[in-house]
Amino acid sequence: MRTVWWSKGRVKLIDQTKLPFKTEILEFRDYRKLARAIKGMRLRGAPAIGVATALGIALGINYSKASSYEKLSQELDRIIKTFQRTRPTAVNLFWACRRMREKFQENKDRSLKEIKRILIQEAKRIVQEDIDCCRRIGKYGASLIKKGSSILTHCNAGALATAGYGTALGVIKRAHEEGKRVKVFVDETRPRLQGARLTTWELKKAKIPFTLITDNMAGYFMKKKKVDLVIVGADRIARNGDVANKIGTYSLAVLAKEHKVPFYVACPTSTIDLRLSSGNRIPIEERDIREVTHIGNRPLVPKGTKIANPAFDVTPNKLVKAIITEKRIARRPYRQSLKKLFI
């Protein structure tokens, strides 16, 4: 299963707002429209946003009419700015921009045609690397999971949140492939219901047994000792191991602590932002209140109701038992272990 990919001069992606009822493929030739699709969450999940941004930069450069390296470089700035305005919390987006810019600069002595080809190649490489990362995360993570475990996950950190396979769901899939007979509690994940719509869809495809619950049931099942571990993805991790992830993750981490349930985070190292000293500095996106007030076109509350809609929260490092990356499993103290991942 692929989430976002390059195909014959186009970027294609599965429209996740249509899942699970329709599998619709969107096709982009204009990078601005792709950026709008990211903002509108047709594709979401920090690693997937990173990958889509790399592909989008390649797309924008490929169709640029710029006639010199300088002009193409200005075009690149515009393209990057467009993507950076889409989703402020997912750091993989900024990582992808940096990496594409470096590749652009490394090749400044080549012809424009060659630069375009190289950037497309680089974006495709990022797609493949992301899938490989997920596979390795899955392998490391599965080593932490005992046979017969019942695993709770929040939001969607699956194939749909990456170029393929998934981070937290990658770990669960790998454990399943190893015959560990895991079962999953899926938080529905209000307001956008990524758990109910996307994670259930992926688990069904993978034939992994699961039970869908509303977010406020997690404590109930932990108290009944029905949850052996929690595993989630991440949108950004600060140098000290504080984890920004989908709203509700922090509450789960507190509940996990209360019930002595291990709480794991799975993500590629591109999600780790060593420039930020702590989670307090991670920008938290406030999204349209319509996500809370409506399901589809159906209003749940009258117009004018005051709403808060932070899309993410920050889980302090002390609540995180381990961070599972493609390089290795990092443990406390994270200030050291995360830094070492980049050496």
Add this chain to the structure above:
Amino acid sequence: MRTVWWSKGRVKLIDQTKLPFKTEILEFRDYRKLARAIKGMRLRGAPAIGVATALGIALGINYSKASSYEKLSQELDRIIKTFQRTRPTAVNLFWACRRMREKFQENKDRSLKEIKRILIQEAKRIVQEDIDCCRRIGKYGASLIKKGSSILTHCNAGALATAGYGTALGVIKRAHEEGKRVKVFVDETRPRLQGARLTTWELKKAKIPFTLITDNMAGYFMKKKKVDLVIVGADRIARNGDVANKIGTYSLAVLAKEHKVPFYVACPTSTIDLRLSSGNRIPIEERDIREVTHIGNRPLVPKGTKIANPAFDVTPNKLVKAIITEKRIARRPYRQSLKKLFI
């Protein structure tokens, strides 16, 4: 504002499934239909269920064709059984049945016509007592609330959950009436959205400022020190102070503990079940999975998705700072303080 009342040989109630968009009054002459309306949650909230049951028993007896006290007594058994099958967790229902049965037995020497009149009177008295209870709960509870407090509440423990005024919302309303300038965070309360639909509706009417949030945002706002206290209602409280209330209450109580935010419960003493030694013995209603899979007629997930839907959870006494009743504020150890309420 009235939630459920007696009017000219009928029981009337506001159809809460239609709120906040329509205020529709339902009218019942047949007690069986009223019981079905309770099961279908056209009216909900433990005290309101108790009051509606008392009115429903009066209704059933009033229209009974029984020709002797013995036959009317058998009819009473049937009526009571019908109501007891509606909502197993709300103990006020069983309390109302006991009280109506006692009144029935006390008057066994009177004519059937007189008994019918007396039961209607008793049910009306229960309506009025419930409203008075709420007013007293409000007064006691408001004494715990400092000026300018930000209060988080879950589900709806308002006028709509009682005969009028409310328990947890009664406390908030009273604090507001005393000029304490409180503001409220309202959990939307999945799956049935009683917070989003009912609590916001009541707070708007009362002109109390509020912000609606999804259930999984509560931890986020507590961590940001935006919540000064939590106050909720209850569906049943065991002898030791364990509190059954709407699913998600337990998670809130754990979050409150983590953030040193006081967690209060407000309810009439009819919610306290001294016969149960602990919360483990409170029956937890599992409701139709359609509540989770659909919003109105709109499906959120494909058919066949495995769902759990416990309607309540149990918060252990150690997480409850105080239980506010119409008699006084009970504090730990609850085994003593709750017992004393009935002396």
